[in-house]
Amino acid sequence: MGLLLFWQRDRLSSPRRAPSEDELLxxxxxxxxxxxxxxxxxxxxxxxxxxxxxxxxxxxARELAEKRLERARHTLExxxxxxxxxxxxxxxxxxxxxxxxxxxxxxxxPLARSDKKLTDARVTLEQDxxxxxxxxxxxxxxxxxxxxxxARCEVLHADARVPETMPQAGKLxxxxxxxxxxxxxxxxxxxxxxxxxxxxxxxxxxxxxNLDLRIDGEQGGARFDVVYTPAPPxxxxxxxxxxxxxxxxxxxxxxxxxxxxxxVVVGRVDDxxxxxxxxxxxNDPLSAGAQEAKMCIFGKLVLDEQAKSPFVLRDVExxxxxxxxxxxxxxxxxRDGPFYTTKAYAQSVFSDAEWQSEERDRHVKEFTKDVKEAxxxxxxxx
Amino acid sequence: MSRASLLLAxxxxxxxxxxxxxxxSATNFSLWIHGRNTGTATKxxxxxxxxxxxxxxxSAGVNKKAVNWDGKSRISEQNYRIRDALDCxxxxxxxxxxxxxxxxxxxxxxAMAHFGGSSRSIKNATPASNGTCGNAGGTQTGWxxxxxxxxxxxxxxxxxxxxxxxxxxxxxxxxxxxxxMRGLYDHNQTRSKWFYMFAxxxxxxxxxTLAGQDDEAVGYHSTGGVSxxxxxxxxxxxxxxxxxxxxxxxxxxxxxxxxxxxxDLRDDAEQYNHYANGxxxxxxxxxxxDMVANAL
Numbered sequence: 001m002g003l004l005l006f007w008q009r010d011r012l013s014s015p016r017r018a019p020s021e022d023e024l025l026x027x028x029x030x031x032x033x034x035x036x037x038x039x040x041x042x043x044x045x046x047x048x049x050x051x052x053x054x055x056x057x058x059x060x061a062r063e064l065a066e067k068r069l070e071r072a073r074h075t076l077e078x079x080x081x082x083x084x085x086x087x088x089x090x091x092x093x094x095x096x097x098x099x100x101x102x103x104x105x106x107x108x109x110p111l112a113r114s115d116k117k118l119t120d121a122r123v124t125l126e127q128d129x130x131x132x133x134x135x136x137x138x139x140x141x142x143x144x145x146x147x148x149x150x151a152r153c154e155v156l157h158a159d160a161r162v163p164e165t166m167p168q169a170g171k172l173x174x175x176x177x178x179x180x181x182x183x184x185x186x187x188x189x190x191x192x193x194x195x196x197x198x199x200x201x202x203x204x205x206x207x208x209x210n211l212d213l214r215i216d217g218e219q220g221g222a223r224f225d226v227v228y229t230p231a232p233p234x235x236x237x238x239x240x241x242x243x244x245x246x247x248x249x250x251x252x253x254x255x256x257x258x259x260x261x262x263x264v265v266v267g268r269v270d271d272x273x274x275x276x277x278x279x280x281x282x283n284d285p286l287s288a289g290a291q292e293a294k295m296c297i298f299g300k301l302v303l304d305e306q307a308k309s310p311f312v313l314r315d316v317e318x319x320x321x322x323x324x325x326x327x328x329x330x331x332x333x334x335r336d337g338p339f340y341t342t343k344a345y346a347q348s349v350f351s352d353a354e355w356q357s358e359e360r361d362r363h364v365k366e367f368t369k370d371v372k373e374a375x376x377x378x379x380x381x382x
Numbered sequence: 383m384s385r386a387s388l389l390l391a392x393x394x395x396x397x398x399x400x401x402x403x404x405x406x407s408a409t410n411f412s413l414w415i416h417g418r419n420t421g422t423a424t425k426x427x428x429x430x431x432x433x434x435x436x437x438x439x440x441s442a443g444v445n446k447k448a449v450n451w452d453g454k455s456r457i458s459e460q461n462y463r464i465r466d467a468l469d470c471x472x473x474x475x476x477x478x479x480x481x482x483x484x485x486x487x488x489x490x491x492x493a494m495a496h497f498g499g500s501s502r503s504i505k506n507a508t509p510a511s512n513g514t515c516g517n518a519g520g521t522q523t524g525w526x527x528x529x530x531x532x533x534x535x536x537x538x539x540x541x542x543x544x545x546x547x548x549x550x551x552x553x554x555x556x557x558x559x560x561x562x563m564r565g566l567y568d569h570n571q572t573r574s575k576w577f578y579m580f581a582x583x584x585x586x587x588x589x590x591t592l593a594g595q596d597d598e599a600v601g602y603h604s605t606g607g608v609s610x611x612x613x614x615x616x617x618x619x620x621x622x623x624x625x626x627x628x629x630x631x632x633x634x635x636x637x638x639x640x641x642x643x644x645x646d647l648r649d650d651a652e653q654y655n656h657y658a659n660g661x662x663x664x665x666x667x668x669x670x671x672d673m674v675a676n677a678l
Contacts, residue, residue, distance in 0.1 A: 064675065071676055075528060075576070082574035082642070087499055095570050096638035097609040105539075105564040105611045110591055112545035118590045125544075130565040165553040206556065223544075225562055264496070266568075281571070283499055321496055326553070328458030359499075359523040366477055366526065 062381050069374035076367035083363075086355040088283070089248075089298035091305065092268055092276040099268070099276065101315035101336050102129035111144075111213060111220035120147040121215035123222045131319070133229040133331035137194035140224050142179065143187055144215045150187035154214040155179045158191075160198055163208045163225070175199050177209055195228040202230055205327050229331040233259035233320040234286070236332060240313070240340040241292070247299035247351020249342060251280075251313060252292040259320055259330065260286060265293040267316040267339060271307035278305070280313070283321075293318070297342075299351035308347075313340045408475040409507065410528075412443025412677040413467055417484025417536060418558070419453025420550045426450045426463055427513025429470075435483075436662035442670050443479055443677030447471060449486075450513075454552035457488050457566060463513060464489045465497060470515035472525040474504040479677035480530040481669055484600065484656065485554060487535030487577075488563060494575070495567040498524045530577045531646075533669040534597050534656050538604030538611065539563035541591050560604075560611050569609070570641040577640075578672075580647040581605035581626065582654035582665035583616060594622050595649070597665060599656035602626045605665075607643030608633060616650045646672070 085091070097103050104127050111121040124143040132138055144153035161174040175198035179189035195207055209224040239254035253265060263286045269278035280295040297311060316339045318332035416424065416434040425431040429447040432438040438448075451463040472478035482490050502522055505515035539560035542548060548555060557563055582597030582605065592601040594613035602614040606626040614633050615622035624635030630644040639645070647654075647668055654665040662670050 068676060068678070071529075078576060079574055087571065087573060090570075094641045095568070096640070097564070098568065098570070103565070105561050107541065107544055107560045107611055108593065109541045109544050112547075116547065125561070127561065130561060163556060165551070165556050223546075225556065225559060262500075281568075283496070322458075324459060324462045326456040326459050328456075357523070362522070362526070367528070370528070 062378070065374070065378040065381060069371070069378055072367070072370040072374040076364070076371050079363055079367055083360050084304075084354045085298050085301050086296075086357070088281045089296055089301055090279045090281075091301065092279045095279045098266075098279065101317050101334060102131075104128070104130045109222075111215055111218055112222060113218070113220040119218045119220075121151070121218040121220065122146070123153075123213065123215070125222060125224060127224055127226070130225070131227050131229070131329070131331050132195060133232050133333055135194065135196050136333070137192045137197075138224075138226050139190060139192055140179075140209060141188055141190045142211065142213070142222060144213070145187070146216045148216075151216045152185050153181065153187055153189045155189055156212040156214055156219070158209065158211045160193065160195070160200070160207050160209045162203065163206050166205055168203065168205065172203060173199065179211070193224075193226065195226070196230070200228055200230070203228065204230055204330070227327055227329075227331075229319075229327075229329075232332050233257070233261070233330040234263065234291075234318070234332050236265075236316065236318060236335065238335075238339075242340075242342050244345070244349055245296065247349070247353060248296045249299075249302070249309075249311070249345065249350075250294055250296040251340065251342070252294055253282075253316070253340075255286065255291050255293060255318075255332070257286050257288050257291045260288045262286075262321045262323075263293060263318060263332070264321050264329075265295065265316065265318040265332075267295060267313045269297055269307075270312045270314060271305070272310055272344075273308065274312075275307075277301070277307045278311075298355065300354060302350045303347065303352050309342055309345045311342045312338050313342075314338050408477065410444050410477050410479065410678065411471040411507075412446040412479045412481065412673055413449050413471060414442060414446060415449045415464060415467075415480065415482040415486035415489050416451070416453065417482075417486045418552075418554050420548075420552065423452060424448070424450035426452060427466070427509070427511060429467065429509055429513070433660075435658050435666065436660055440662055440670070441674050442662070443481065443673035446673075451489070453485075454554050456553050457485070457492050457557050459553075461489060461492055464493045466513045466515075468493065468525040468527075469502055469505045470509055470513070471505075471507050472527055473502055473522055474518055474520070474526075476507055477526040477528055479528055479673065481533070481673050481677075482530060482535065483533040483658070483666055483669075484536045485558065487532045487537040488557070488566065490530055491537050491569055491572070491577075492567045494525075494527075494573055495569070495571040498571070498573040500524065524573055527573075527575050529575055530572075531580065531669045531672055532577050532605075532607075533580050533665045534582050534600050534605045535577075535579055535607065536600050536604055537563065537569055537640075538600075538608065540600045540604065541593060542588060542599065545591060547588065547591060563604075564611075569607075569643070572642040574642060577607060577643045578646040579605060579607045579643055580654075580665050580669050580672075581645060581649060582656060583649035583652045584655040584664075595619065595626070595652075597649075597654065597656040602648075606633075606645050606648070607639045609638050609640050612637060616648060616652075 241252040265282040282293040317334040319329040451460040543558035585596035585598035612623040624633040
């Protein structure tokens with residue numbers, strides 16, 4: 001830290017380039033260009049060099065130029081490899097946390113005491129969904145532990161209410177929530193929370209489910225959050241049109257749209273063996289009325305993944321994305337499990353061509369220029 | 383595909399691109415997106431106000447710009463500030479390097495995941511007082527971003543938000559809950575741009591709350607870009623779920639990082655905390671060094 005402060009002092013004394021900048025440059029990390037960024041392979045090596053030891057490895061202008069070239073090459077090569085497929089049709093393996101619908105991260109944390117004191121009582125919160133619409137319900141589960149292991153979760157009080165950070169806070173009455181356990185002494189309790197049945201039917205926004213708990217004599221709180229849409233802005237009709245286009249299989253999902261806007265629709269695709277291989281995304285504006293969300297199973301992705309048809313589109317989720325506001329979305333009822341099964345196709349109908357677009361060309365042009373400039377800078381050194 | 387075959391496969395395209403002369407008017411910018419800020423507010427829309435970070439005279443990458451927002455509202459409510467900056471400086475012939483701190487990680491991630499494929503008006507890089515720029519003519523898909531450096535990213539949320547540990551409770555705090563933040567956007571959808579994660583570990587005050595190694599505000603599960611919550615630590619640390627690996631590979635217990643996220647700095651010496659401290663300090667110091675070295 002002392003060295004950093006020294007740099008700062010020097011920097012302030014220079015109107016152009018601080019004398020310390022050379023040290024910073026020499027100390028800066030260097031990524032390894034040779035590492036590929038594919039999900040199935042390890043990514044770039046860490047490049048960070050501790051500033052305190054930077055001077056010891058003799059990092060000079062040549063080493064810095066080499067590191068810059070490595071980064072430029074990594075940026076170019078990584079982009080080229082990743083953009084073989086379009087942004088809307090990615091390998092499912094590239095979405096580790098989105099393999100299934102409604103993914104919500106589990107949280108383990110201390111029991112929150114009002115006096116902020118920490119004890120060894122801990123809670124693990126799990127919920128099967130964060131976003132709900134209409135009559136949907138979320139399954140909420142609390143598991144309790146101490147340093148001795150699982151401990152009884154005693155729910156002293158639980159209710160659902162609009163969080164204080166929302167303008168509607170206090171305008172809707174809190175609703176009691178009943179958690180049940182599997183028997184006396186159980187270390188976990190659960191509930192099914194359906195906002196529409198608890199008086200939130202006309203409310204759009206977050207709902208906090210607060211619990212007062214007692215764990216092994218310690219009393220404190222925990223909180224779940226869900227985000228509720230009372231009435232969907234559109235409805236997936238279930239109808240799908242499939243069309244082979246330029247060596248890809250495009251699925252057109254029919255929607256009855258009440259509110260026009262930017263709709264995000266996502267789904268997973270399994271091959272004939274039931275193995276998931278693709279994650280599709282539609283993210284474009286839709287007008288009101290009968291509309292279609294286009295989602296293409298990219299030909300090269302089918303071939304590279306050796307996926308055999310018929311394909312099954314499953315676990316479809318959708319929402320209306322709203323800009324500059326909160327909540328930022330109105331949920332469309334999706335469908336868990338199979339949504340649509342395609343026809344069977346010969347592998348020969350799929351194209352091995354990479355994704356081409358102005359966006360990709362623009363980036364490749366720039367990243368290629370950067371590599372060339374970095375090569376030139378390195379070659380120019382004595 | 384091996385690297386050799388990868389290079390062979392793309393050589394024609396790369397070679398063709400080399401034949402195109404660079405635009406003489408092209409300019410690179412370094413955009414700095416700050417995190418949660420309950421102290422003195424930054425001047426939103428003013429790209430020269432670096433008060434969140436430290437002295438504005440400090441080098442921090444080529445043509446540095448401070449992307450300021452209110453630091454306390456929901457990510458979605460303030461994300462237009464980030465999109466305004468990206469439109470200003472990262473369209474047309476101009477290109478950007480991004481540096482983000484803490485909740486700034488969520489701001490850039492949210493923008494790229496939700497709007498990275500949207501049609502953007504090409505701007506003239508001359509901002510008005512509200513942070514928007516004039517049209518230069520034409521549109522393009524998404525933004526011209528080369529890569530993103532992240533200092534103690536809060537894109538995975540913080541257990542401190544989960545338990546209401548912060549004295550000031552703002553709307554952003556609700557977004558920063560781990561379940562909420564991780565469900566806010568597709569963290570893997572970066573338009574194939576790399577997020578280089580700098581993860582600090584100089585934290586002791588909240589070690590009973592934050593899972594695994596932390597920098598006093600966020601744990602390694604978030605700052606390391608891990609796709610699940612959990613306690614991840616430095617090598618040799620006991621009582622953790624696993625070791626946070628450098629690079630983009632899984633943690634030692636097999637938990638994947640978000641795609642296009644790579645740990646550049648794991649703070650094995652536990653020397654970097656979360657805070658800029660008005661002096662480009664903490665985990666921001668190595669990110670600044672990296673920007674100076676590589677954002678050219």
